[in-house]
Amino acid sequence: xxxxxxxxxxxxxxxxxxxxxxxxxxxxxxxxxxxxxxxxxxxxxxxxxxxxxxxxxxxxxxxxxxxxxxxxxxxxxxxxxxxxxxxxxxxxxxxxxx
Amino acid sequence: xxxxxxxxxxxxxxxxxxxxxxxxxxxxxxxxxxxxxxxxxxxxxxxxxxxxxxxxxxxxxxxxxxxxxxxxxxxxxxxxxxxxxxxxxxxxxxxxxx
Amino acid sequence: xxxxxxxxxxxxxxxxxxxxxxxxxxxxxxxxxxxxxxxxxxxxxxxxxxxxxxxxxxxxxxxxxxxxxxxxxxxxxxxxxxxxxxxxxxxxxxxxxx
Amino acid sequence: xxxxxxxxxxxxxxxxxxxxxxxxxxxxxxxxxxxxxxxxxxxxxxxxxxxxxxxxxxxxxxxxxxxxxxxxxxxxxxxxxxxxxxxxxxxxxxxxxx
Amino acid sequence: xxxxxxxxxxxxxxxxxxxxxxxxxxxxxxxxxxxxxxxxxxxxxxxxxxxxxxxxxxxxxxxxxxxxxxxxxxxxxxxxxxxxxxxxxxxxxxxxxx
Amino acid sequence: xxxxxxxxxxxxxxxxxxxxxxxxxxxxxxxxxxxxxxxxxxxxxxxxxxxxxxxxxxxxxxxxxxxxxxxxxxxxxxxxxxxxxxxxxxxxxxxxxx
Amino acid sequence: xxxxxxxxxxxxxxxxxxxxxxxxxxxxxxxxxxxxxxxxxxxxxxxxxxxxxxxxxxxxxxxxxxxxxxxxxxxxxxxxxxxxxxxxxxxxxxxxxx
Amino acid sequence: xxxxxxxxxxxxxxxxxxxxxxxxxxxxxxxxxxxxxxxxxxxxxxxxxxxxxxxxxxxxxxxxxxxxxxxxxxxxxxxxxxxxxxxxxxxxxxxxxx
Amino acid sequence: xxxxxxxxxxxxxxxxxxxxxxxxxxxxxxxxxxxxxxxxxxxxxxxxxxxxxxxxxxxxxxxxxxxxxxxxxxxxxxxxxxxxxxxxxxxxxxxxxx
Amino acid sequence: xxxxxxxxxxxxxxxxxxxxxxxxxxxxxxxxxxxxxxxxxxxxxxxxxxxxxxxxxxxxxxxxxxxxxxxxxxxxxxxxxxxxxxxxxxxxxxxxxx
Numbered sequence: 001x002x003x004x005x006x007x008x009x010x011x012x013x014x015x016x017x018x019x020x021x022x023x024x025x026x027x028x029x030x031x032x033x034x035x036x037x038x039x040x041x042x043x044x045x046x047x048x049x050x051x052x053x054x055x056x057x058x059x060x061x062x063x064x065x066x067x068x069x070x071x072x073x074x075x076x077x078x079x080x081x082x083x084x085x086x087x088x089x090x091x092x093x094x095x096x097x098x
Numbered sequence: 099x100x101x102x103x104x105x106x107x108x109x110x111x112x113x114x115x116x117x118x119x120x121x122x123x124x125x126x127x128x129x130x131x132x133x134x135x136x137x138x139x140x141x142x143x144x145x146x147x148x149x150x151x152x153x154x155x156x157x158x159x160x161x162x163x164x165x166x167x168x169x170x171x172x173x174x175x176x177x178x179x180x181x182x183x184x185x186x187x188x189x190x191x192x193x194x195x196x
Numbered sequence: 197x198x199x200x201x202x203x204x205x206x207x208x209x210x211x212x213x214x215x216x217x218x219x220x221x222x223x224x225x226x227x228x229x230x231x232x233x234x235x236x237x238x239x240x241x242x243x244x245x246x247x248x249x250x251x252x253x254x255x256x257x258x259x260x261x262x263x264x265x266x267x268x269x270x271x272x273x274x275x276x277x278x279x280x281x282x283x284x285x286x287x288x289x290x291x292x293x294x
Numbered sequence: 295x296x297x298x299x300x301x302x303x304x305x306x307x308x309x310x311x312x313x314x315x316x317x318x319x320x321x322x323x324x325x326x327x328x329x330x331x332x333x334x335x336x337x338x339x340x341x342x343x344x345x346x347x348x349x350x351x352x353x354x355x356x357x358x359x360x361x362x363x364x365x366x367x368x369x370x371x372x373x374x375x376x377x378x379x380x381x382x383x384x385x386x387x388x389x390x391x392x
Numbered sequence: 393x394x395x396x397x398x399x400x401x402x403x404x405x406x407x408x409x410x411x412x413x414x415x416x417x418x419x420x421x422x423x424x425x426x427x428x429x430x431x432x433x434x435x436x437x438x439x440x441x442x443x444x445x446x447x448x449x450x451x452x453x454x455x456x457x458x459x460x461x462x463x464x465x466x467x468x469x470x471x472x473x474x475x476x477x478x479x480x481x482x483x484x485x486x487x488x489x490x
Numbered sequence: 491x492x493x494x495x496x497x498x499x500x501x502x503x504x505x506x507x508x509x510x511x512x513x514x515x516x517x518x519x520x521x522x523x524x525x526x527x528x529x530x531x532x533x534x535x536x537x538x539x540x541x542x543x544x545x546x547x548x549x550x551x552x553x554x555x556x557x558x559x560x561x562x563x564x565x566x567x568x569x570x571x572x573x574x575x576x577x578x579x580x581x582x583x584x585x586x587x588x
Numbered sequence: 589x590x591x592x593x594x595x596x597x598x599x600x601x602x603x604x605x606x607x608x609x610x611x612x613x614x615x616x617x618x619x620x621x622x623x624x625x626x627x628x629x630x631x632x633x634x635x636x637x638x639x640x641x642x643x644x645x646x647x648x649x650x651x652x653x654x655x656x657x658x659x660x661x662x663x664x665x666x667x668x669x670x671x672x673x674x675x676x677x678x679x680x681x682x683x684x685x686x
Numbered sequence: 687x688x689x690x691x692x693x694x695x696x697x698x699x700x701x702x703x704x705x706x707x708x709x710x711x712x713x714x715x716x717x718x719x720x721x722x723x724x725x726x727x728x729x730x731x732x733x734x735x736x737x738x739x740x741x742x743x744x745x746x747x748x749x750x751x752x753x754x755x756x757x758x759x760x761x762x763x764x765x766x767x768x769x770x771x772x773x774x775x776x777x778x779x780x781x782x783x784x
Numbered sequence: 785x786x787x788x789x790x791x792x793x794x795x796x797x798x799x800x801x802x803x804x805x806x807x808x809x810x811x812x813x814x815x816x817x818x819x820x821x822x823x824x825x826x827x828x829x830x831x832x833x834x835x836x837x838x839x840x841x842x843x844x845x846x847x848x849x850x851x852x853x854x855x856x857x858x859x860x861x862x863x864x865x866x867x868x869x870x871x872x873x874x875x876x877x878x879x880x881x882x
Numbered sequence: 883x884x885x886x887x888x889x890x891x892x893x894x895x896x897x898x899x900x901x902x903x904x905x906x907x908x909x910x911x912x913x914x915x916x917x918x919x920x921x922x923x924x925x926x927x928x929x930x931x932x933x934x935x936x937x938x939x940x941x942x943x944x945x946x947x948x949x950x951x952x953x954x955x956x957x958x959x960x961x962x963x964x965x966x967x968x969x970x971x972x973x974x975x976x977x978x979x980x
Contacts, residue, residue: 002142004151031188032187043187045186047181082144082151084145084151089129090141
C-alpha cells in the first residue's frame with residue numbers, strides 16, 4: 001500500500017553546522033537505503049521550504065511507524081501521513097518512470 | 099518539472115446520477131490521455147475522500163494551467179498546487195516503478 | 197491494520213424526513229454488517245454533533261476505500277482518516293471489551 | 295462513559311536521552327496500570343507522529359482530569375478530549391476484541 | 393458533571409418568518425424545561441452572533457446527546473462541546489447566583 | 491455584565507517546581523478573592539488541558555482589563571474574552587446554583 | 589465602553605437588485621441614527637471586501653446585542669465583537685477628529 | 687488615509703522587569719508623539735490580551751512602514767494591517783469625539 | 785502606492801455558460817482599461833485555481849475601493865488586500881519588465 | 883515562468899544587532915544580484931511585518947530552490963511559493979514599469 005507523507009524539518013537556528021551536516025549525511029544514507037529496498041518510492045523537495053513530500057510502499061502501519069522513527073532527524077520533523085488508494089482513473093498504481 | 103496537486107471534487111448532492119457518471123467517464127478519458135502523454139505521472143485516491151493527489155510533469159505554468167482548466171470536472175474541483183524540486187536524498191527525480 | 201475515521205454528516209436541511217429515515221436505515225444495516233464481519237471495530241457518536249469516530253480493521257487501502265464509498269450516505273459525509281500503529285504502551289492492539 | 299483523547303508529545307529537542315527514556319518508562323507503567331484497571335480501553339500511535347489516540351472509560355470529569363494530570367509526561371503533552379456517546383448503529387458501545 | 397456548549401444557529405436566509413418564529417417558540421419552551429429540570433444551568437447569547445454558550449449538568453454522555461438532539465432547531469445548529477472539571481481555584485463547582 | 495474567558499496557561503517546561511507552586515498559590519488566592527467579591531462567577535477546568543473557562547461580572551472593560559492583568563500568572567496566560575448578553579430563552583441571566 | 593466589530597455581509601448572489609438597494613437604504617438610515625445618537629462612533633469599509641470595522645459606545649451587552657439585531661441586514665451579516673479597554677498609551681479613549 | 691492595525695506583543699517571559707518597564711516607557715512616549723502629530727488617531731487595549739487595535743492616518747505606505755519600524759518594541763510585536771476606506775454609511779470618515 | 789490583491793472567483797456551478805462568458809468579457813475589458821490607465825500594474829493566474837494575484841497603484845483607499853467595486857464580477861469574488869511598501873533591498877519599487 | 887513568494891523573517895529577539903546588520907547587508911547584496919540578473923522581478927515589504935512578497939522568473943524548480951537556499955537569511959525565513967500563469971486579462975505577463 002502507498003502512503004504520502006509531508007515532512008517539515010525544524011532545526012534549531014543555532015545548531016552547530018557540523019552537527020547539522022552530520023544529521024543530513026545520516027539522513028541521506030537512511031533515505032537511500034529505503035529507496036534501494038523499494039520502500040520509499042519517491043521523495044521531492046517542496047520548493048522554498050525545508051520540507052519534502054515522499055511516498056512509501058509498505059504492508060503495515062507498524063512497519064511504517066518504525067520506518068519514520070528510524071529517520072536520524074525524526075525528532076526535528078513534523079510528519080503528516082495520508083493513506084492512498086488506487087485511483088479509478090490511474091493506468092497504474094505506481095508512478096511511471098520517465 | 100514536477101508539480102504535486104491535491105484536487106477535491108465537490109459535486110452538488112442533487113446531481114443527476116447519469117450526469118455524474120458522464121462527467122466521470124469524460125474525466126477518466128482525459129486523465130488517461132494525460133498519463134499516456136507522460137504529463138500526469140501518477141494519480142491516487144485520498145482514502146475516505148472524493149479527492150486525489152496527482153503528479154504532473156510540465157515545462158511551463160501556462161501549460162499546466164491549461165491542463166487543469168481542461169479537466170471536464172474542473173468547475174467542481176478545488177485544486178492546490180505545490181511545486182516540487184529534486185530532493186538531495188532522491189536517487190531519482192521520478193517515482194520508481196514497482 | 198487499524199484506521200480511525202471521523203465522519204461528519206451534512207444532510208440538506210430541507211431533506212424529506214422519509215428520505216432521511218431511509219438513508220439512516222440503510223446506513224444502520226451497512227454498519228451492522230461491517231461490524232459483524234469484524235471490519236468496523238467500533239463506532240461512537242461525537243456528543244452534540246452529527247458525526248462519529250469509528251475504527252476499521254482492514255489489510256488494504258483499496259478495501260478501505262471501497263468500504264467508505266459503500267456507505268449509503270457517503271456523498272453527504274466528510275471523512276478524515278488517520279492510520280493507527282500499535283502503541284508501545286498498549287497491552288493489546290485492539291480495544292478491551294468491558 | 296467513553297472519551298476519546300488525542301495526545302501530542304512535545305519534548306524539547308535537547309532533552310537528555312536518559313531523562314527521556316526515564317519519562318517513557320514511567321509513562322508505560324502508568325499507562326499499563328490504567329489499562330489493567332479498565333480505565334484506558336485503548337491506545338494507538340498516530341502513524342508518523344509522536345502522538346496517540348486513546349479511549350477512556352470513566353464516570354466523572356474530575357476523575358478523568360486527575361488521570362490526565364497523573365501522566366508522568368503531562369506537562370509535555372497537548373491533549374484534546376472528545377466526549378463519546380453510544381452510536382445508534384453500534385452493536386456494542388465498546389470496541390470488539392479481535 | 394458539567395459541559396460547556398457553544399451553539400451556532402444557521403437558518404436559511406429565505407426561511408419563512410412564521411416558520412422561524414415557530415421554531416424559536418418551540419426552542420424557548422424546550423430550553424425552559426431543561427432549566428427547570430436543573431439540566432441546563434445557564435445559557436447566554438454571544439454578543440453580535442446568532443449563537444449561545446450554555447452549561448449542562450448531566451451524568452451521562454448518552455443523556456446529553458439525546459438532549460442536544462431534542463432541540464427543535466438541532467438540524468440548524470453547529471454544536472461544540474467541552475467537558476468541564478472542577479477547577480482547583482473554584483470555591484464552588486456551580487456558578488454563584490447574583 | 492457577563493464575560494466568558496478562556497485562559498490557557500503556558501509555563502516553561504523547565505520552570506522550577508517551587509516557583510510554579512508559588513505562582514499557583516498566589517493565583518488561587520487572587521481567584522478566591524475575585525469570587526468572594528462577586529466578580530468571578532465561575533471557573534472550570536477544561537478537561538485534559540491546563541486551561542479554564544471562567545465567567546466575570548463587571549460593569550466596565552477597564553475594570554475587567556485590570557482584573558486580568560492582576561492575575562499573578564497573567565504573563566503565562568493566553569486569554570480570549572467573549573462578551574455575553576442575556577439570552578431570550580434564559581430564565582435568569584446568571585447560572586443557577588445547585 | 590467601546591466595542592470593535594467586524595461585520596461581513598453575505599448577500600445571496602441572486603438577490604434582486606431592488607431588494608438589495610432597499611436593504612442598503614434601510615441600513616444607511618439605521619446606521620446614521622446610531623451615529624447621531626453617539627452609539628456608533630465610527631464605521632469604515634474594509635478595502636476590497638463587503639465588510640466593515642465599526643466602533644460602538646454602549647454601557648451594556650444587552651443594549652449592544654439589541655443594536656446588532658436591529659440592523660436591517662443582520663441576518664446576512666457575520667459579526668465578530670472585540671471588547672476594548674483604555675490603552676495606557678492613549679491620550680484619549682475616543683478617536684481624535686481630524 | 688486610514689489603516690487599522692492589530693498589534694500583539696510577545697515579550698519573552700524571562701525578560702528583566704526593568705528592561706520591560708523601559709521598553710514600555712519608550713513605547714508610551716513614541717505613541718504619544720504619533721498621537722500629537724495626528725498620525726495615530728486611536729489606540730485601544732484588546733481586553734484580556736497584551737494587544738491593541740490602533741488607527742493610523744498617513745498618506746503613504748512607506749511612511750506607515752517607517753512608523754511601525756520605529757516602535758521601540760517593534761521586534762516583539764506581531765502586526766496585521768487592514769486598509770480602510772470611507773464607508774457609504776459613515777457620517778464622517780474619522781471617529782467622532784465624545 | 786502599491787497594493788497586492790488576491791481575488792478568488794466563486795461562480796455558481798449552474799451559471800449559464802453565456803452569462804459566464806459575458807461576465808468574463810466585461811471583466812477583461814474592465815481589466816484592460818485599468819492596465820492602460822496604469823492602475824493595475826500586473827495580474828497573474830494562480831495555477832490550478834480560479835483566482836488571481838494582481839497589483840494596483842493608487843493614491844487612495846477610496847479610489848481603490850471604488851475600483852474593486854467596479855469589477856463586473858465583484859459580487860462573485862473574495863478579495864484580500866495587502867498594502868505594500870518599498871523594500872530596502874529593491875532596486876526599484878515597480879516590477880522590472882522583461 | 884513566474885513564481886510569487888511570501889517570505890517571513892523570524893530572527894531570535896536576542897540576536898546581536900551587529901550579527902543582524904551583517905545578515906541584512908549580505909541579504910541586500912544577494913537580492914540586488916538576483917535583480918540584476920533578471921531573476922527577481924520585484925520585491926515589496928508587507929506593511930507592518932518583517933516579511934516580503936517577491937516575484938521570481940526562472941525556468942526550473944531546481945534553480946528556484948537553489949536560489950531560495952542561497953539567501954543568507956534562509957534558515958530564519960518561512961517561505962511560501964505560488965506558481966503563476968499568464969492571466970487571460972493581462973496585457974503582458976510581467977509587471978509594467980512606472
